[in-house]
Amino acid sequence: MSLDPMLKSLGLSTIQRVLPELIPMAEREAWSYQQLLERLLSEEVAHRSERRTQTFITKAKFPFEATIDTFDFTFRSHLKRQMLGRFLGPELVSDHRSLILEGPPGTGKTHLCIAIAYKAIQDGFTARFTTAAALINDLCVAPERNVALQPYLRPHVLVIDEMGYLGYGPGADDVLFQVVDQRYLKGKPILLTTNKPLNQWGRVLHDEELARAIIDRTLHHGEYLKLTGPSFRLKGRTLDLDINSIEQSTEIKAEKSGKKSLST
Template sequence: MAPADYGLRVPVTVGPTAMVHYQGVRYAMPAKACGLPATLPLYPDRVRIVCAGGKHDVEHPRVPAIGTISYLTGQRAQQLAAVYSERKRLYYMRERLVELGPIGEAYVTELVHQRPHTWKGCIARLFDVLEAMGDARCRVVLDRPLRPTAPPLPAAALPAVAPPAVAPPDLDEMLKRLALPTIRRLHAELAVRAEAEGMGYRAYLDIMVAEEIAHRAETRLRRAVRAAQFPALRTIDDFNFTFQSALRRQMLGSYLGVECVTDGRSAIFSGPTGTGKTHLVIAIAYRALQHGYDARFVSADVLIGELSHAARLGSLDAALAPYLHPHVLVLDEIGYLAHADDAANVLCRVVNERYLRQLPILVTTNKPLAAWGHVLHDGDLAEAMIDRLLERGAHFEMRGRSYRTRHLKETDGDTTADA
């Protein structure tokens, strides 16, 4: 074996920020490797970091091209997905921009001072640019003066600035045909700014493309929320974990990341009414939409009624399709209403087909799992469905008083009970 092929093995630990520190350099690891012991084989030109029996095996250049931090493609986005609160996510994105070096630090500092009310949104968009274009091209975008928020100077105050070139008369039409509405809307305004600031062609193009990417991401998310048919939009940050003490946010960690879909992790949330079951399944499904997946919400009564009717007409396969294609299916309120006699038959088709495709189902119910056989009129099929849902999933039992009636005094309930 040549000396260059032999790696000196060094024991290390993946830190709480998914970083491995060695000889003054920080190497990024997947977020799921946080806190794990690892081995670092050291080569002349690169390092490997291996942990969890080879489940996480990452290779970095031994010395980063710029700075003292090495990321691989997509690692920043994976780590950001594991950050829960919006405040911490903002801090994470800002720190990744500062890590670009003096250019990033100076730009972020100027941005915060010049735009105290809007800098947070700018940070998120710059982070998208960093992920989409990489470190080097992002430095090109940041290596320019920040446009002040003050009104622009009159033309007379800028005698040395030549007027922008007139765009070809068919440019708007071409951008329209290419379905680039954001570039079509902003290119003329940015052309004037590029002339005034001496912006290079590459920086101009980078900004235009980044704006288009950000706009498309926002549009896709809005459309996905409408298609999901949520009764109301709920997020995990809005959930009161203090009131619902039976559950901690950390227990939902894997369900808030891409693993919910990639690993096909289903979940059953059971408990009394008002304990936050529907809020949580919508929040998990919404987080999947943010990760680029799609979802569908439906109440158990509507689903069973629709499929039962289709089965009687001989069109069950066609009726199943809308519930088999979405990456995440939210099935709400099993057992709240009386279900049809063939409820277990049609519902088992949905559960089994999605189980075979490794697509998750998020279920809420006010009945104990042991009572599903009575609720669905078939104990064997109910047991088979629970078995498939929990093979790669989890059961969360919600307890406590209803959040909707939290404003009522507990003594009111005692008085009513005694009456």
């Protein structure tokens, strides 16, 4: 029996592909049998690792690709890469280190959480991205709550983005607490972004006690970081966002439009 069918039956597709190239190389360079075997297996392992990583990235449902290397720390002088070091290794999962990033829009909160989750995937862990609004809506309307919870409980790392950006209806506090509490009991970290100070979460969720319980469980093994400064999205641009100026500009445009319509 030839090698190809045996390699195929064992699922060693990479070895099957590279073997014709490596045998002549091994002969030219006088590799030992062990050297050839090590090279073949390393090719197979590397390919499987890359394929697994890509599968995990697809399942994570990131809205965009972001890594820690592409984050502009020079634009955030108060934030140092070293401050995030404990979240960029296997310890993120093994020590269930959760993180809450607070800050106004455009400060890089989502980028950093995706980058941390992406690094976890590279370390062999699974991750899932969702917004707070999507998670709450998904669980509130689910006919089988326990079944609907599983996609948020199974991954090693869960990113919950935009906590507090939108108003939430009845039951939001309950479903969010269930996710946080069950992940806390399982020792699985959460990376959470918000534009609201922690003392306003009770107002956002309509329940002060549950808000405190959510924060307590998230920060027990985690950290809270506040990002400040101008928006990355408006970098290099000067905008007048004074509300009075905006209202005056709107009134002037309305007056001009009215005059034009009268003259025509």
